[in-house]
Amino acid sequence: MTGTMTWLNAHWGLVLSLSWQHWYLALIPVLIGLVVSIPLGWLATRSKVLRNTFFYLFGFLYSIPSLALFIVIPVILGTGILDPLNLIIPLTIYTIALMVRSVVDALEAVPWHVRAAATAMGFRPLHRFFAVDLPMSVPVLIAGLRVAAVSSISLVSVGALIGLSGLGDLFTEGEQHQFIGEIVIGVVGSLVLALVTDLVLVLIGRVTTPWTRVRT
Amino acid sequence: MSLWAQLWHWLTTSANWQGGTGIPTRLAEHLEYTGLTMLIAMVIAVPLGIAVGHTGRGGVIVVGVANGLRALPTLGLLTIVVLAAGIGLLPPILALVVLAIPPLLAGTYAGIRAVDPAVVDAAKGVGMRGWQVMLRVEVPNALPLIFGGIRSAALQVVATATISAYVGLGGLGRFVIDGIAEQDYTQALAGALLVAALAIVIDLVLVLVQRLVVSPGLNEVSTRSARRGTRRTRNLSAPGAEVAHTGGSSS
Amino acid sequence: MKRTIVGLVTAAVAVLGLAACGGSSNPLSGGSSTSGSSSGGGSITIGSANFSESQLLAAIYAGALKAKGVQVSEKANIGSRERYFPALKSGEIDLIPEYSGTLLQYLNKSATQVSPADVYSALKQALPSNLTELDMAAAQDKDAIVVTQATASQYNLKSITDIAPHCAQFTFGGPPELQTRPDGLPGFKSHYNCVFGTFKALDAGGPLTIAALKNGNVQAADIFTTDASIKADNFVILDDPQNNFAAQNVVPIINSAKNNSTVSAALNAVQAKLDTATLAQLDATLAGPSHPDASTVAENWLKSVGLG
Numbered sequence: 001m002t003g004t005m006t007w008l009n010a011h012w013g014l015v016l017s018l019s020w021q022h023w024y025l026a027l028i029p030v031l032i033g034l035v036v037s038i039p040l041g042w043l044a045t046r047s048k049v050l051r052n053t054f055f056y057l058f059g060f061l062y063s064i065p066s067l068a069l070f071i072v073i074p075v076i077l078g079t080g081i082l083d084p085l086n087l088i089i090p091l092t093i094y095t096i097a098l099m100v101r102s103v104v105d106a107l108e109a110v111p112w113h114v115r116a117a118a119t120a121m122g123f124r125p126l127h128r129f130f131a132v133d134l135p136m137s138v139p140v141l142i143a144g145l146r147v148a149a150v151s152s153i154s155l156v157s158v159g160a161l162i163g164l165s166g167l168g169d170l171f172t173e174g175e176q177h178q179f180i181g182e183i184v185i186g187v188v189g190s191l192v193l194a195l196v197t198d199l200v201l202v203l204i205g206r207v208t209t210p211w212t213r214v215r216t
Numbered sequence: 217m218s219l220w221a222q223l224w225h226w227l228t229t230s231a232n233w234q235g236g237t238g239i240p241t242r243l244a245e246h247l248e249y250t251g252l253t254m255l256i257a258m259v260i261a262v263p264l265g266i267a268v269g270h271t272g273r274g275g276v277i278v279v280g281v282a283n284g285l286r287a288l289p290t291l292g293l294l295t296i297v298v299l300a301a302g303i304g305l306l307p308p309i310l311a312l313v314v315l316a317i318p319p320l321l322a323g324t325y326a327g328i329r330a331v332d333p334a335v336v337d338a339a340k341g342v343g344m345r346g347w348q349v350m351l352r353v354e355v356p357n358a359l360p361l362i363f364g365g366i367r368s369a370a371l372q373v374v375a376t377a378t379i380s381a382y383v384g385l386g387g388l389g390r391f392v393i394d395g396i397a398e399q400d401y402t403q404a405l406a407g408a409l410l411v412a413a414l415a416i417v418i419d420l421v422l423v424l425v426q427r428l429v430v431s432p433g434l435n436e437v438s439t440r441s442a443r444r445g446t447r448r449t450r451n452l453s454a455p456g457a458e459v460a461h462t463g464g465s466s467s
Numbered sequence: 468m469k470r471t472i473v474g475l476v477t478a479a480v481a482v483l484g485l486a487a488c489g490g491s492s493n494p495l496s497g498g499s500s501t502s503g504s505s506s507g508g509g510s511i512t513i514g515s516a517n518f519s520e521s522q523l524l525a526a527i528y529a530g531a532l533k534a535k536g537v538q539v540s541e542k543a544n545i546g547s548r549e550r551y552f553p554a555l556k557s558g559e560i561d562l563i564p565e566y567s568g569t570l571l572q573y574l575n576k577s578a579t580q581v582s583p584a585d586v587y588s589a590l591k592q593a594l595p596s597n598l599t600e601l602d603m604a605a606a607q608d609k610d611a612i613v614v615t616q617a618t619a620s621q622y623n624l625k626s627i628t629d630i631a632p633h634c635a636q637f638t639f640g641g642p643p644e645l646q647t648r649p650d651g652l653p654g655f656k657s658h659y660n661c662v663f664g665t666f667k668a669l670d671a672g673g674p675l676t677i678a679a680l681k682n683g684n685v686q687a688a689d690i691f692t693t694d695a696s697i698k699a700d701n702f703v704i705l706d707d708p709q710n711n712f713a714a715q716n717v718v719p720i721i722n723s724a725k726n727n728s729t730v731s732a733a734l735n736a737v738q739a740k741l742d743t744a745t746l747a748q749l750d751a752t753l754a755g756p757s758h759p760d761a762s763t764v765a766e767n768w769l770k771s772v773g774l775g
Contacts (some may be wrong), residue, residue, distance in 0.1 A: 065415055
């Protein structure tokens with residue numbers, strides 16, 4: 001244990017920089033995935049055909065194990081071996097597979113009378129979408145984002161197997177040097193990142209939905 | 217030869233289908249790891265989820281722990297277990313079990329909690345004791361969500377078993393890991409596609425089992441559509457349904 | 468509406484702000500770099516393979532070059548030769564510590580040279596035109612077929628010839644690439660008629676392989692001759708009378724464009740001082756319980772021989 005702490009004290013810089021890299025690689029797909037999921041989810045609420053297609057398509061994509069997708073995507077897209085896109089694109093796909101569902105559920109949960117009231121007040125459809133539907137969707141979206149973010153952070157470490165950096169480096173190096181302490185530091189770091197991200201998302205959810213905190 | 221042509225060639229070479237390193241052997245190994253893990257994980261997680269869901273006590277802890285375990289990085293857990301307990305079958309399986317428990321536990325717990333209290337009440341009114349209520353009413357009604365957890369866990373295990381090849385296990389992940397080491401991208405790609413296919417097939421099989429086992433009346437969950445106040449049904453027994461309900465896999 | 472926008476903008480600013488003040492190098496640069504950018508200007512990028520000794524040698528070369536004022540950056544732990552050598556050829560890395568025999572066989576599958584001098588000169592011919600080999604060190608670290616003391620006693624094994632009749636009943640453990648390398652499984656068969664019953668793909672003489680041999684998961688394994696575990700666990704290295712494993716002298720391979728008199732002088736000075744016993748000693752220190760960094764072990768040694 002003391003050996004591990006000594007190592008950590010001497011390698012804070014490395015651990016922190018790996019953590020930042022890890023966080024980037026994990027969160028960019030989640031953000032992109034969210035942005036892409038909103039219009040896709042909206043489309044799905046308007047068309048039953050699309051809804052079912054997405055249901056099966058994304059269920060199918062989500063079933064594909066991460067390492068498999070990390071290998072197949074570069075081949076399909078022709079990206080270089082060490083291109084970070086090899087990690088970002090599959091993780092974005094996973095996020096979209098997860099979030100489109102959330103967007104659909106969230107939009108469909110907006111009470112119809114609230115929409116009707118907004119229209120009656122003169123909101124045009126697009127304005128109403130951003131002023132009413134989206135804000136009311138926030139709780140469900142945040143719930144979905146929390147799952148997507150934690151999942152993403154956990155998956156980035158698998159990238160160490162295809163040469164992409166992050167806290168996963170501590171796992172492969174720790175294993176090579178028979179140093180469990182290093183691996184444990186990597187696991188703890190990954191858990192801390194997940195926890196912090198989760199808390200930040202919960203906070204954002206609270207800040208953007210003040211009406212849920214009003215006591216009558 | 218393009219990579220796809222090479223891939224076709226690899227898949228149609230009979231040598232790759234024979235012997236200790238052939239596709240059938242690796243497939244059998246992969247199924248062995250998946251089956252063993254699911255068995256152990258279900259024995260642990262399902263009774264625990266039912267018990268906690270039924271009594272309503274400890275739910276917060278259970279859900280919290282399950283979500284926490286979900287965040288564990290697969291590769292980290294595998295390497296720790298192997299360094300601590302050595303290579304061989306059991307240590308990696310242990311890691312796989314730990315990662316399979318969260319979706320199973322979450323799904324089972326959610327399923328039991330989601331059973332309509334009126335139904336439970338009616339059962340008690342008819343004179344059923346705690347045990348009977350649990351086994352004859354709550355569990356059957358919770359089956360759709362429990363199956364969601366099982367499917368989610370199965371996908372998780374197939375994915376994790378692939379990565380276990382890094383710590384010396386066999387299975388289809390062997391093609392991927394060896395392919396990367398030998399810079400034989402055809403082999404790695406073949407392995408990746410085989411694993412993806414296996415995951416999809418297993419999910420479809422579980423969907424079929426779910427259709428057979430779960431009472432038809434439970435296969436559709438009603439949600440009120442806000443659009444016109446009409447009832448909308450969501451088919452829980454279709455591929456992809458588990459994504460929403462148990463938060464999907466983390467591998 | 469306003470609050471949503473405020474919330475989203477805050478989130479975006481927070482993420483970007485953290486990114487700006489937190490990340491040192493470009494977080495999206497691929498591969499594990501320990502200090503930022505790849506080869507730019509006069510700096511030399513040193514790569515290493517996926518086992519400790521390679522990382523140690525890379526650290527030694529880095530330290531020696533830095534002591535002479537050369538700028539270096541490192542790309543550690545790239546992978547097996549099949550993975551890092553293309554990067555060396557393409558200029559993604561400039562310098563890597565190599566082993567003469569296996570590199571020769573990688574470049575020329577039908578190479579038959581076995582003595583240090585022969586291998587070294589054959590290698591000169593076999594290297595692509597943009598790569599140069601510097602002086603070879605006396606230090607050798609060879610692949611070897613290794614068994615436990617118990618197995619050696621039980622079957623009376625001193626050399627690979629002795630184990631050949633038993634190979635079919637044994638499981639052999641080694642890195643995945645050994646299945647296709649000329650001095651790997653194919654070499655065992657052609658030189659000794661030894662075809663192992665099962666091959667278990669583990670790692671490059673690393674903890675998985677060592678553990679497998681110790682626990683009996685495999686009866687024989689590919690472990691490097693300077694590995695600390697050989698002494699520590701009482702393993703037996705089987706003799707190789709047919710020279711399946713050619714000489715494996717440590718030799719730095721550098722991109723000719725990055726080679727100049729300062730660089731080659733610094734590296735050759737290191738090579739002159741590196742013999743097998745020293746290398747084994749350094750490996751043992753690196754594997755010690757306090758888990759020192761390769762760079763620390765390298766620095767201490769360089770200072771002790773006046774090159775640091």
